[in-house]
Each structure stands twice: as C-alpha cells, then as structure tokens.
C-alpha cells in the first residue's frame with residue numbers, strides 16, 4: 001500500500017496505523033509544535049497523541065495514531081491547530097440507539113473477563129481494538145451522562161447512544177511522560193509506544209509510570225483519590241450502576257519511581273507537548289500564588305489542547321506538588337468533561353442536516369402554491385406562501401397588488417396553518433371561561449368569538465377565534481407557531497388544577513384546512529359555489545354556517561383578519577386542494593400570502609401575538625381592555641392585572657406610527673433626535689396600498705396619551721396615531737358596494 | 739440525559755418530557771383575596787434546594803400526562819414517583 005505524507009510517498013502494511021507506518025519508514029520528526037515551532041515526532045501509539053496530528057481530506061486534527069492507512073491515503077501534518085473547511089463535509093454520518101443490561105468499556109484482559117461474566121444484553125466496545133468478538137469494535141465511549149447514558153463513536157462515522165443498566169469501566173491506564181531537558185525532541189517516545197512500534201532504531205523510550213484512565217469514571221461524577229504507590233489518582237467511592245475493573249483501579253500497575261524535577265533549563269522541559277507548556281510555566285503559575293490544579297491549568301493552558309490533558313494532567317500535578325513542596329493529593333484534580341476524544345459537530349448532527357434538520361410541514365394546498373410560483377416563508381415548521389409574484393414583480397409591488405385586490409375586489413389565502421383545538425365536554429364553557437379573558441356562556445351555538453389568553457402573570461400568551469359548534473363542543477384556533485404550546489397549556493390546567501372539569505382536548509390542526517375568501521367581492525364570488533345564504537341578515541358577522549361549497553362539506557365562518565368582508569371555509573384537509581381550485585376557478589380572484597395578510601391586519605391595528613407582543617404585554621397594553629371580563633370571578637391572569645406593576649400608568653401601549661419613510665421593525669423610538677432614553681420600539685412596519693404611505697405599529701410608553709405627538713423611530717420622524725389606520729368605523733366588514 | 743419513570747409509560751429518556759418546576763404550589767383558591775406580595779410569591783418564588791426536590795414533569799412526547807417526582811438535585815437520583 002502506498003500513502004503520501006507531507007508530499008513524500010511511502011509504503012504501509014495492511015492494518016498499520018499512519019503513525020506506525022511513519023515510524024517504520026524512519027520518519028522521526030515530520031511535525032511542528034503549535035507555539036514554539038519546535039520539531040516533533042510521533043510520541044505515543046494511542047488517542048493521547050499530542051504531536052502527530054494530520055489533515056486528511058476535509059477532516060482536520062486527525063491523530064495519526066488512530067487512523068489506519070488505506071491505499072492512496074494523503075495526509076498533511078497539522079501544526080497543533082486545524083482549520084475548519086468552509087464547505088459542508090460530504091461524509092455521511094449516522095446514529096444508533098441501543099439499550100443493554102451491561103455495557104463493558106475496554107477490550108483488554110479485564111474488559112474481556114467482565115464481558116464474559118456479564119449476562120443479559122451485553123454491549124462490549126473498545127476504540128483501539130478490532131477484535132471480532134467485541135460487540136462494537138473500533139468504537140470509543142466518549143461521554144457518560146446521567147443514568148448511564150453513554151455516547152460512543154464507531155470508526156468516527158456513527159454515533160451510538162447507549163442506555164445501560166450497568167456500566168463496567170475497563171479503560172485501563174495511560175503511560176505518563178516525564179520531564180527532562182529537550183524531552184520533546186523527535187525520536188523521544190513513550191516506552192509503551194516504542195514497544196508497540198517494535199523498538200525502532202533511534203528512538204528514546206521514556207516512562208514516568210502509569211495513570212489509570214479515570215476520565216469516564218470522573219465524568220460520571222465518580223470520586224478520585226491519590227494513590228501514592230502508582231503516583232496517580234484512582235477511582236474512589238461508589239457510583240450507582242458504574243463499576244471499575246482492572247488497571248483502572250490501579251491494580252497491577254507498577255510502583256511509581258520517585259519523582260523529581262531534574263536540574264537544567266526548565267524552559268525546555270515540556271509538560272504539555274500540544275500546548276508547548278513547560279516546567280517553567282508551572283513554576284510561574286505557582287509563583288503567582290496558584291495552589292489548585294484547576295487554576296494552574298488555566299494559567300498555563302496545560303490540558304486544554306485537543307488531547308485534553310490525557311498525558312499532561314497527572315504530570316503537571318506532580319510537577320506543581322514538587323514546586324510547592326506539598327503532597328500531590330492536596331492539589332485536587334481537574335474536572336473531566338466529555339468528550340473523551342474530539343468529536344466533530346457533523347458527526348453529532350448525523351443525518352439531521354439540510355432537509356432533515358427539522359421537519360417541514362406543508363398544507364394540502366402546498367402543491368398549488370408551488371406551481372403558482374409562490375415565494376415561501378418559514379412560520380414555525382410550516383412553509384407558508386409569503387407572496388405570489390407575477391412576472392418580474394418585486395415583493396413590494398406584489399404585496400401592494402395583493403393588498404389592493406383584497407381591499408377592492410376579492411382575494412384568497414390558505415389559512416390552514418392556524419392551530420385548531422377541538423374542545424369537548426359538558427364543562428367546556430366553564431373551561432374556556434377560565435382560560436380566556438372573556439366569557440363564553442353567552443356565545444350561541446353557531447357563533448364565534450375572538451379570544452385572548454394570558455399566563456398567570458397577566459401577559460398575553462395567544463389569541464384566536466373560538467367557534468361554538470355544539471352545545472358542548474368548541475373549536476379554538478391558535479396562532480400558527482403556538483399551536484402545540486397552547487394545547488399543552490390547556491392540558492396542564494385541566495390535569496393539574498381543574499381535574500374536576502369534564503373536558504377533552506384534541507389537536508385537529510392537521511385534520512382541517514382553511515381557505516379565507518376576502519374582499520368586497522367575496523360574497524358574489526362565493527355565491528357561485530354554495531347554496532348557503534351569504535347576505536348579512538342570513539349570515540351575520542361572527543356566525544358559522546355548515547353546508548357545501550363546491551360540493552364539499554364545509555364549516556364557513558364570517559370572521560375577518562383584514563377588516564374586509566371575509567368568509568373562512570373550513571373543510572376536511574383531504575378535500576382542501578379541490579376546494580381551493582374550485583374557489584380559484586370560479587372567477588377572477590387574487591391569491592395572497594402572509595406578507596399581505598400582515599399589512600391588511602396592521603392597517604386595522606390587529607396585533608400579531610409574538611410579533612407585536614413579547615411576553616411583557618397585557619391585553620390592556622394592546623388596547624384590548626374590552627376583551628377582559630370584569631364579571632367573571634377569576635380567569636388565568638386576572639389577579640395580575642391589579643398588580644402595581646401591571647396597573648401602573650406609564651406602561652407601553654400599542655399605537656400606530658406614520659413615519660416619513662419606511663422604518664425597520666425593532667427600531668428604537670425616542671422623543672427627539674439625539675435623545676437616548678427609549679420610549680419603545682417598532683413592532684410591525686409596512687407600506688400600505690390603502691393609505692398610500694408607509695406605516696407601522698409600535699409599543700410606546702404612555703403611547704395612547706401621546707397620540708398626535710411626533711417621535712423619532714429608527715432616526716425617522718413619525719407621528720403617533722391610533723393603531724386603527726384604515727376604515728375607522730369598521731364599515732367594510734359587511735361588504736361595500738362592488 | 740435523565741431516565742425518567744413516567745407512571746403510565748415506564749422509563750423514558752428526558753427528551754420526551756418537559757419540566758414543570760416545583761410541585762405542590764397550587765393555584766390559590768381565591769387570588770383576589772391575596773396581597774400583591776402574596777400573589778407575587780405565588781407567581782415568581784420557587785424553592786431551589788440542594789438535595790431532594792419535589793417537582794413536576796409532563797410526558798410531552800408520550801402520554802402527555804403530568805406527574806410529580808422527587809429528584810436529588812445533586813445526584814439526579816429520582817426517589818419517588820407519584821401520579
């Protein structure tokens with residue numbers, strides 16, 4: 001097999017690691033240290049390697065000791081610091097979940113014995129070994145979390161998430177370096193590595209003893225105690241469901257030789273090779289008064305490289321103890337954190353990237369929107385048409401055209417993404433009375449009502465329309481992004497505070513689709529498709545009618561989020577596309593998207609919860625005091641309206657703004673140019689076709705008292721006006737002569 | 739990641755659950771009777787002990803039911819579970 005290292009072509013044997021092949025080829029140096037640029041060579045034969053880091057393809061900081069040579073492999077040395085590729089890695093990563101009775105970490109003699117002894121479902125893994133009897137060969141356990149949740153990485157390509165009843169750690173011990181002048185020279189390597197590489201010529205083998213690999217035990221919050229015999233910390237105490245065996249416990253490890261810092265130049269006695277940190281650095285840190293290993297680590301950066309102190313930490317402890325003249329056990333230990341080995345973010349992300357990063361929700365009408373060339377926006381996980389550009393149209397001109405159609409003719413929108421909760425039961429009215437700020441006793445069957453809900457602190461949480469479709473049955477709509485949260489909120493009250501209420505809640509967001517037909521021409525347009533009487537006497541505002549539209553059973557509501565005459569057609573989702581096509585085909589009609597919807601509602605001063613509110617806004621702040629019941633003895637949030645802070649006079653109110661030019665949403669509002677004290681901020685900002693000018697909604701301190709005043713919003717002069725900017729009398733909702 | 743015993747479904751990974759804070763803080767029987775201070779205490783003040791903590795969880799991505807348990811905030815050991 002041939003491979004290339006630093007432009008030199010070399011030969012490798014089957015199954016050989018890159019480090020082994022380099023050493024066998026007589027390469028003693030080949031690497032450079034990060035800060036001091038000193039020549040370095042392969043130092044270990046394992047995952048603790050501090051020097052031999054390479055770039056292979058798009059992967060950087062790969063340890064030459066861990067990568068098996070394949071024919072044609074090209075590796076370039078990396079001087080201690082890799083560079084992230086700007087392009088997405090083409091490598092495919094994956095993940096597996098597994099459960100077992102016993103997880104054995106480590107393939108050495110004691111791990112093998114533990115695996116043989118274990119019963120039930122056993123997973124036995126090891127990162128270095130590829131023995132065929134391992135359950136997961138070449139798999140590193142890199143992290144252990146609560147309740148024995150273990151993260152393991154198989155061949156750098158697949159993550160295993162393992163939940164184990166019992167974990168047996170047989171992670172063994174790691175050979176320690178020792179300090180002397182020029183101990184970093186190429187050719188100096190740990191005795192175990194020299195032996196693994198077959199004692200090649202020109203290699204100086206060193207050993208400072210052996211330290212148990214306590215990392216996983218310590219991650220699991222196991223205690224440590226200093227063992228004088230081996231000169232290193234060992235696991236101490238008990239941990240529920242975790243057991244240590246073999247040399248990890250110190251058992252069988254050789255006695256440590258007495259430790260002493262030799263005479264000589266401490267600036268070239270290296271403690272952490274990857275960090276270029278020396279005995280002199282440790283001496284400076286203790287000279288600065290540092291006494292704990294945690295502090296010495298931060299001062300010297302020892303143990304903070306990608307090797308994470310596997311070699312350096314215990315050595316640093318011994319050096320510091322000697323310099324301070326104390327017992328090493330008195331200096332404590334550093335905290336071991338996952339991962340045991342560097343793990344790439346791409347590997348952790350696995351398949352959850354690109355299209356699979358987050359689920360995409362689309363309505364049954366989505367294919368039509370795509371065919372029509374809609375520009376989409378993400379609203380929570382939904383794809384919603386933002387606008388439907390005609391040829392060569394910008395968003396601005398498309399939105400002005402769509403708005404004009406809704407105000408002057410007839411337009412239609414896919415409103416399917418609104419959350420819908422079916423509320424059923426004999427106590428449904430009582431339940432809604434407690435959840436919403438207004439009352440539902442008086443809502444007749446076949447009618448609907450706008451509702452706002454608050455949290456206990458009195459701040460607006462969500463809003464929507466509540467339809468009474470039966471004596472004991474309601475359908476509540478929610479904002480698109482809050483559907484799951486509202487259902488969870490309602491469930492919480494039902495289960496934890498009001499278990500006596502006989503009410504059942506069901507999400508029906510996916511089952512129903514909604515098509516809004518909007519504009520002065522809506523009645524005439526719809527009349528072609530249905531027998532339902534649509535005139536205002538027969539079908540008043542906020543009424544619900546059941547019937548067929550284009551032969552499809554529909555629940556039709558006369559609600560309006562634009563101020564115009566509007567009918568919302570609710571049908572079985574499976575028939576929504578057919579309905580949409582029938583409505584579209586019944587005569588000239590303009591489809592519109594969320595951007596137009598936002599402009600139309602803002603012209604009417606209707607807030608969008610989550611855009612014009614931020615969790616610090618009460619219904620009164622929004623000017624919705626009329627929807628807060630004074631008669632109901634209690635409802636969620638009521639008591640908070642009387643709190644001093646909620647009732648104070650200088651709160652921010654939702655107002656309209658007429659700025660000289662379009663202002664940015666989020667722009668700060670101040671009283672005068674040059675003033676810094678913030679009066680509030682712009683929450684919504686658009687160009688209006690109906691007003692022929694830009695306008696905005698804003699939360700402004702004492703806003704309702706400032707109507708008529710001019711303030712500065714994002715550097716632009718703006719007049720404060722009432723939030724309702726269009727059709728102030730509300731005359732248009734029953735339709736105007738067309 | 740905790741392994742949480744749902745009283746209805748059995749042990750499941752923490753990611754299936756949502757946290758509900760301290761248990762045993764009932765909604766006051768008559769909020770209107772409370773002083774601002776007492777109401778604020780109900781709204782905002784919760785215990786934060788080192789050791790055993792009685793807390794609420796909901797099995798959001800499972801049976802959607804609420805339950806209480808006692809968790810040691812130091813060891814994360816879950817001692818009791820109650821419906």
Ligand SMILES: [Zn+2]
Pocket residue numbers: 744745746747748797800801802803
């Ligand atoms: Zn459950």
